[in-house]
Amino acid sequence: MILLLFGPPGCGKGTQAAHLAERFQIPAISTGEIFRAECKAGTELGRKACMIMSGGGLVGDDLVNRLVAARIARPDCAGGFLLDGYPRTVPQAKQFAAMLRERGLPDPMVIHLDVAEEALVVRLTARRQCPKCLRIYNVMWQAPRQPDRCDDDGEQLIMRDDDQEAVIRQRLAAYRALTGPVLGWYGEAAVRTVDGGLAPEEVARAVETAVLQTAAR
Secondary structure, three states: OEEEEEOOOOOOHHHHHHHHHHHHOOOEEEHHHHHHHHHHHOOHHHHHHHHHHHOOOOOOHHHHHHHHHHHHOOHHHOOOEEEEOOOOOHHHHHHHHHHHHHHOOOOOEEEEEEOOHHHHHHHHHOEEEOOOOOOEEEOOOEOOOOOOEOOOOOOEOEOOHHHOHHHHHHHHHHHHHHHHHHHHHHOOOOEEEEEOOOOHHHHHHHHHHHHHHHHOO
């Protein structure tokens, strides 16, 4: 089972990735995790990625593809895997399809968590973080016991720069510009769209149903 999980910032993708990984006993892999692991391991690919990122650059498709290919070749991916954050571009999607063919692996199941932009703005602007322990809160549904204070160390909570409304809208526009063509390349028949605006447990049930129905075909 190979799952590709798409969704805009704030859609709850991390929560659903963790649920799917546990439910189907497959690793949930993000591109960020791949970069960090390769950098930490000091591999040739990792060193190249670190040099680019430390200079403020974007890791190109070729290097990203090679990093993903190295990650999914590990033993823990033998029974399947979930990718979050890849492919980000149509060329990456085409290369990923070639990777799967070379390994004799099945086509991926594509899950798209769809949430209205205004709902995402409300979710993300409600986030707060402890500057000391970095714990994340949401003043709407995961509020601290004492307003604006961390439950763990009492520090004054802050709003991160990337949770400002103007920045959020820029991030959402960038996501649409990048991901729209990728979802279009896979096509409506291959993409299972789930309403990510529901409660997390309802989203989890809908995603699981979509995966099982696709697997049964």
